[in-house]
Amino acid sequence: MTEAFKFSILSIDGSARLGKLNTAHGKFDTPVFMPVGTLGSVKAMTVDLVEKTGSKIILGNTYHLMLRPGIDVIESLHGLRNFMKWKHPILTDSGGFQVMSLSKLSDISEEGVLFKSHLDGSMHKLTPEKVIKIQRSLDSTISMPLDECPSYPIDKEGAAQSMKLSMRWAKRSRLAYEERSGYGLFGITQGGVHDDLREESANALIDIGFEGYAIGGLAVGEGQDLMFRVTEETVRFLPLEKPRYLMGVGMPLDILGAVKRGIDMFDCVLPTRLGRTGKVFTKYGTINIRNSRHSKDPRPIDESINCDASRNYSRAYLNHLVKSNEILGSILLTWHNISFYQDLMSKIRIAIKDNSLNRFATDFEENWNRGDIEESY
Amino acid sequence: MTEAFKFSILSIDGSARLGKLNTAHGKFDTPVFMPVGTLGSVKAMTVDLVEKTGSKIILGNTYHLMLRPGIDVIESLHGLRNFMKWKHPILTDSGGFQVMSLSKLSDISEEGVLFKSHLDGSMHKLTPEKVIKIQRSLDSTISMPLDECPSYPIDKEGAAQSMKLSMRWAKRSRLAYEERSGYGLFGITQGGVHDDLREESANALIDIGFEGYAIGGLAVGEGQDLMFRVTEETVRFLPLEKPRYLMGVGMPLDILGAVKRGIDMFDCVLPTRLGRTGKVFTKYGTINIRNSRHSKDPRPIDESINCDASRNYSRAYLNHLVKSNEILGSILLTWHNISFYQDLMSKIRIAIKDNSLNRFATDFEENWNRGDIEESY
Numbered sequence: 001m002t003e004a005f006k007f008s009i010l011s012i013d014g015s016a017r018l019g020k021l022n023t024a025h026g027k028f029d030t031p032v033f034m035p036v037g038t039l040g041s042v043k044a045m046t047v048d049l050v051e052k053t054g055s056k057i058i059l060g061n062t063y064h065l066m067l068r069p070g071i072d073v074i075e076s077l078h079g080l081r082n083f084m085k086w087k088h089p090i091l092t093d094s095g096g097f098q099v100m101s102l103s104k105l106s107d108i109s110e111e112g113v114l115f116k117s118h119l120d121g122s123m124h125k126l127t128p129e130k131v132i133k134i135q136r137s138l139d140s141t142i143s144m145p146l147d148e149c150p151s152y153p154i155d156k157e158g159a160a161q162s163m164k165l166s167m168r169w170a171k172r173s174r175l176a177y178e179e180r181s182g183y184g185l186f187g188i189t190q191g192g193v194h195d196d197l198r199e200e201s202a203n204a205l206i207d208i209g210f211e212g213y214a215i216g217g218l219a220v221g222e223g224q225d226l227m228f229r230v231t232e233e234t235v236r237f238l239p240l241e242k243p244r245y246l247m248g249v250g251m252p253l254d255i256l257g258a259v260k261r262g263i264d265m266f267d268c269v270l271p272t273r274l275g276r277t278g279k280v281f282t283k284y285g286t287i288n289i290r291n292s293r294h295s296k297d298p299r300p301i302d303e304s305i306n307c308d309a310s311r312n313y314s315r316a317y318l319n320h321l322v323k324s325n326e327i328l329g330s331i332l333l334t335w336h337n338i339s340f341y342q343d344l345m346s347k348i349r350i351a352i353k354d355n356s357l358n359r360f361a362t363d364f365e366e367n368w369n370r371g372d373i374e375e376s377y
Numbered sequence: 378m379t380e381a382f383k384f385s386i387l388s389i390d391g392s393a394r395l396g397k398l399n400t401a402h403g404k405f406d407t408p409v410f411m412p413v414g415t416l417g418s419v420k421a422m423t424v425d426l427v428e429k430t431g432s433k434i435i436l437g438n439t440y441h442l443m444l445r446p447g448i449d450v451i452e453s454l455h456g457l458r459n460f461m462k463w464k465h466p467i468l469t470d471s472g473g474f475q476v477m478s479l480s481k482l483s484d485i486s487e488e489g490v491l492f493k494s495h496l497d498g499s500m501h502k503l504t505p506e507k508v509i510k511i512q513r514s515l516d517s518t519i520s521m522p523l524d525e526c527p528s529y530p531i532d533k534e535g536a537a538q539s540m541k542l543s544m545r546w547a548k549r550s551r552l553a554y555e556e557r558s559g560y561g562l563f564g565i566t567q568g569g570v571h572d573d574l575r576e577e578s579a580n581a582l583i584d585i586g587f588e589g590y591a592i593g594g595l596a597v598g599e600g601q602d603l604m605f606r607v608t609e610e611t612v613r614f615l616p617l618e619k620p621r622y623l624m625g626v627g628m629p630l631d632i633l634g635a636v637k638r639g640i641d642m643f644d645c646v647l648p649t650r651l652g653r654t655g656k657v658f659t660k661y662g663t664i665n666i667r668n669s670r671h672s673k674d675p676r677p678i679d680e681s682i683n684c685d686a687s688r689n690y691s692r693a694y695l696n697h698l699v700k701s702n703e704i705l706g707s708i709l710l711t712w713h714n715i716s717f718y719q720d721l722m723s724k725i726r727i728a729i730k731d732n733s734l735n736r737f738a739t740d741f742e743e744n745w746n747r748g749d750i751e752e753s754y
Contacts (some may be wrong), residue, residue: 046708046709085692
């Protein structure tokens, strides 16, 4: 029998929550970080390596997958999880953000959005109903409804109009969504940086009813202070008993700050994208392994992380791989970066359980700001 | 106590031999295929994945490593095996072939070869003694002496002069080589496609004495027939009890034909290089997975290979990854291609043991020439 879609809160520490989300495809603890698997692959990683990082759920991009390889191909191969051989839950976004940020032209109407592919200029239409249908074909564990993601900054009147449209789309999405045990549909709050619009948006979504609530339209250039403030204000209006997902966030300190404000779920391209450019996360901040100061350094990136890429290879070797454009450089640095994120999430969960999140966050931030360890060899 | 460098012949079938080579860093069965790890990485593979393919020894390129990251870096990190975390034996080539094929300019004298780096135009000198010293610094299990690799075709007089120089260099290499238990130095026969020169070269090397004998200067455009003939003629003059290595060969049918002529060791860039361009080995020949006829094919590449990449992923998924330039495409296809080669070597070894190599070779060739299986979904 399929596991029901069920969120349980196991422990709280201030506004932060330690939770567990059961789904049809497996369960995971929250706060959780979801690596991004844009095109049916967490870039530069095999699914075995993704598993080794401790990742329990990944994100797929509806927009990218509908253009390549096409939803029909993935559907005929029994969904995205089977296509890419990922055994655990998948969350897919609605494509709305990519339509507005990547496509050459997009035309938004009440019905939906018409856009030009960034790959070949072909025209495509997404409606709330079609986006739900696509995610059904992908067999996504968690689906997201189509929303409008206006560019930042936007005036309040524009933000309000856009949010109201997204709420009407959310309603249509819920109606189009086929209920299945262990699967869920999340609502996405919008309203820019305006607290009253966020409140209105949250209330509209709660009236419709969703299995979880996301905060969209942040991490688009508003800065950390404003992002934290809007998150805090929005969370106030979200139901306590449902998972909360801050979309597209973020750097480690962003995640820590958002967890303290009650967020349970995160996704971000940074650990994968930066891994492919030689940028590496350490507890003392990021380093660029391509820098020549690492070229003879026998030390691993970070021995405290339980990951081969973090503790088994010298910085000298990684420096060499990246400078030589060896694919293995991208593999090892991505592997390490995701492991770093999952290690952070694990420590955050332990701290919440121990009621010591504030102390953990202070210590983490202090180390992070201290800068990378000096070479001592 | 370190294992001695010792080659044992366990079984013969015609001229083909099933053997075992013990080294300081582990033992392996022959005929053996060595994946190429040019720059301290088998391209697009982690060492764990290389191990999973059944590979027991890999090859490193002296020329590439001396230019990047530099021998001093690798030496300070305790040799190439420790640098790249490969636990098994490594064979390093002498750099001679790359100097002559890659560098912008090379000037050969009795002393050695002066050349310009293909990367930055800097000048470097290699002598037989320096090449041995470099491979000592790399801690190579099997070292190769500097030899001259003339371009093909070359007139007989030129081939003779070049071969004689390589034999003088071989002598100097042997003298410079520091004996260590479990390590070995191979001699390399030269002499182009001229049987009498190959005989003279083999005799010169035997007089010096090596732990194994390689056939160099083939697979440079002479064609399979001539390559087989020269191999057969050269092997006649090589000692029965030492391993024989045909450098840079080759495609599956080249390897099969050379095994039948008494060769024990092979290396070739094809499974890795072709894997990065979407070209895939199957028992029915090679296919280009990028071809649109694979775009909806649910079948794996080759279920008969004991490798996740070969049997777990649909051709449709691999086609998608390659067309989308996903790094995972290179990873999975390289993983499969090396596994295909190791599966072939394993079957060859079993056939020699069963005294059925000729039948195996006939069947393999028939399948190979038949072409890829039709789609039937």
